[in-house]
Amino acid sequence: xxxxxxxxxxxxxxxxxxxxxxxxxxxDMLDRLAAGDGARHAALAGAxxxxxxxxxxxADSIAxxxxxxxxxxxxxxxxxxxxxxxxxxxxxxxAARARMRPAVxxxxxxxxxxxxxxxLGVATNDAETPARxxxxxxxxxxxxxxxxxxxxxxxxxxxxxxxxxxxxxxxRRPAEVLMVGDSRHDLIAGRAxxxxxxxxxxxxxAAAELADLADAVLPDIGHLPALLDRIAAR
Numbered sequence: 452x453x454x455x456x457x458x459x460x461x462x463x464x465x466x467x468x469x470x471x472x473x474x475x476x477x478x479d480m481l482d483r484l485a486a487g488d489g490a491r492h493a494a495l496a497g498a499x500x501x502x503x504x505x506x507x508x509x510a511d512s513i514a515x516x517x518x519x520x521x522x523x524x525x526x527x528x529x530x531x532x533x534x535x536x537x538x539x540x541x542x543x544x545x546a547a548r549a550r551m552r553p554a555v556x557x558x559x560x561x562x563x564x565x566x567x568x569x570x571l572g573v574a575t576n577d578a579e580t581p582a583r584x585x586x587x588x589x590x591x592x593x594x595x596x597x598x599x600x601x602x603x604x605x606x607x608x609x610x611x612x613x614x615x616x617x618x619x620x621x622x623r624r625p626a627e628v629l630m631v632g633d634s635r636h637d638l639i640a641g642r643a644x645x646x647x648x649x650x651x652x653x654x655x656x657a658a659a660e661l662a663d664l665a666d667a668v669l670p671d672i673g674h675l676p677a678l679l680d681r682i683a684a685r
Contacts, residue, residue: 452647452666452682456627458564458675459597459617459646461608462575462582464515464554464633464654465672466589471552474506477514480545484530491529498525510655516608516636518576518601519543547581551589554653555673561594563676570621572597574613576636579603596621609636611644618644631672638664649678 460466463473481501485492496503499522500512508514514522523538530538561571572595575582579600586592597620599605599613606612618625630641633654641648642664650661650668658668667678 452629453626455629455647455679455682456568457570457572457617457621457623458629458631459572459574459614460672461630461632461634461637462573462577462585465631465637465651466554466557466573466591467551467585467653468554469515469633469654470507472549473508473514476545476549477501477508478503478506480542483545484526494529495526498529508655510657510660512655515655516576516634518607519546519578520601543578543581546577547584549581549585551585553589554651554671557589557591558594560673560675561591564679565594567676567679570597570623571595572599572617572621574599574608574617574630574640576601576607608632609639609643611640614640614644614646618646631675633661635660635664649675 463469481492481495484495499514500509502509513525519542520539523535523542527533527535565571577600579602582600583598597617599616601607605616614630618628625645628646629649630637630646631649631651632638633651634656638648638650638661648665650665651671652658653671661668
């Protein structure tokens with residue numbers, strides 16, 4: 452890993468703790484879609500890999516790294532009277548109001564990283580509008596010079612489009628950028644873009660699931676300053 456001048460974060464499971472942020476939202480969303488039909492509720496939960504009792508997503512859930520359109524496609528077979536575009540709009544609307552739980556105190560961390568001269572951005576497979584709502588609600592939108600969702604025109608991860616767009620927007624070479632994420636999708640995208648990669652464990656993946664694609668695996672993004680210190684000392 453060479454000198455780092457910019458950091459691109461995934462959002463869910465990286466900036467925000469995945470289960471703490473999305474468990475209650477998913478339970479409420481499924482209740483709404485099932486409309487009191489227990490069999491339908493079970494089918495919908497199974498389709499997106501959600502455990503209603505534990506209010507947690509399974510490690511193999513499509514919701515962890517997929518776009519909202521991909522999630523909608525999994526739900527639609529169990530909602531035969533639902534228009535696909537309406538379902539996508541509904542999911543995005545509900546997502547924008549979801550209460551995010553920061554993985555660590557975000558504003559002080561981002562200020563510390565920006566103080567090192569690092570450009571900071573977010574690349575998510577969420578849609579851009581709800582992503583910006585979450586960043587605004589967390590009080591960190593003004594710390595970020597780039598925010599891209601799957602619908603921002605750069606594609607979705609694991610493709611490298613969002614990542615290369617960040618590098619171009621900040622005038623960085625990809626090799627100067629650190630991609631930080633909680634899923635294999637994030638790290639595959641980072642590798643494809645020619646960036647250094649760091650995995651974090653505030654999503655659903657265990658360290659062993661990320662290790663082969665990551666230059667480092669950290670408990671959470673709060674450990675980034677120490678990692679950067681080690682890199683700078685080499």
